Amino acid sequence: MMTCDTARGRLEELFDGELRGDEAATVQAHVDACAACAAEIASFRRLEEVLRGAPAGARPDGERYLARVKEKTRAQERSRWLAFVPVAAAALLMIGLAWVLASPPPPKGSDISALVDEYRAADAKRQAAIEEKLHAGGADTVAALKALVQSGAPQRQQVAAVILARYQDKSVTQWLVDYSNREPASQDVELLEIGSEPSDDELVGSAFDLLRSSKTREDGLRVLRKLHKGGLNRQAAYAMADRVKGLLASPSPRDQELGLEVLKTVGVKFPLPDLVDMLDVPELGDKAYEFLKQQTNKDYGRDKKAWADYFGRRL
């Protein structure tokens, strides 16, 4: 027979329907035989009745509510690529891409929308093929893509912007940058929230790619700072820490330096003990040492063992 002490720990689970089979039966049998435990169950029931008796009060106004959701969705879609496109446009101006252009006939207006829709769900290979076809389409295709950016459905706006950003024609990419600067920011949207979206680990990856070129490094750092400041979701945070770790673990001194710069300027949380290994690397050792000192307020010089002991780590 179950004692009160044992039963009391399971009463709420019994009440909540979380117990099953023999366990539920055993606890229930105790409650049936114990006035104190039965009273406890009754008090849970009473509380629940009172709580449930208080409705939330206001209710959402159906179609108006839905309309507002749609409005906010459109505003978010626009703002998301507005933050990214100027950086992408600047980066792609600087990166020389060798395109092997076949000479397919230019796509018709209705075909362009269909290609844009197909692009969104396509794999990288198919995306490249679609870009090639559109880039070969001439002024009419550019005009149609610009029209989609300005007034298409949110998904089409975003994809059309990406395709235009990849044009090698500077006037096209400049139009995109000018357009994004001209559009007033929606009051519903906070760019700082970019890092909160589930797919923004992709933006982290793209921002790190920009760091590779000295001409776009500042753009990349700016995007990373915005992402980090806005608060990253778990996936994006892992992506960022992973990238930094990859840079620091690289045999290339340039990569290691880049990793340290990201740590310093973006403020990424990173396992400091991993920096101890860099203390005896020429040139980078100084930077790693300064960073460790700054983060820990300790000074063990270049003594790797002392730092490792401080972190409770074995070398």
Place this chain on the structure above:
Amino acid sequence: MMGTDMADAELVLKFQGGQDGAFDDLVRRYMRDAFSFCMRLTGRADEAEELSQEGFVTAYRALRGFRGEASFRSWLFRILINRWRDRRRSRRREDARMELVKADVESRGAHLSSGDLGELDAGELGDVVKERVQDLPDRQREVLVLHVYHGMSHHEIADVLGCSYDDVKMNLSLARKRLRETMKDYL
């Protein structure tokens, strides 16, 4: 619940297949649940509307990648909880607004700011319940609201909140203990 889960899964698949209207159906289906959940978290109708709508916006953008690991309902509530936590973290002025809400409740005035959002609850007990639930620590309030008002099991709540079953059990117990104490005159 199984029937609803299957219907939700169909709508999700339709949306993933390119039918945007399927998402509208999901919003219609869950707007009341989402709104009332946010209402009990925030205590204010205008904020509940904004927060729940933000949740749907996030869901819209993430739904293409949804693989059905959880039910749509649990997934949506998880998004709402995350939005709620983001809001708490980044907007300090919400604390000041909550103080205003408590002050309003203490003076027995209506604490819902938007009159065009339906009938207001005028019962004294209803006001007391809302106030006491608002006074709960955040995690206890989240667990209690999901269990009492949305009928979620402990496992489902753990899934939504990203915590363990034992965390849910403990917080629900603490919430009940606190409410039984603070509302003893009404029980």
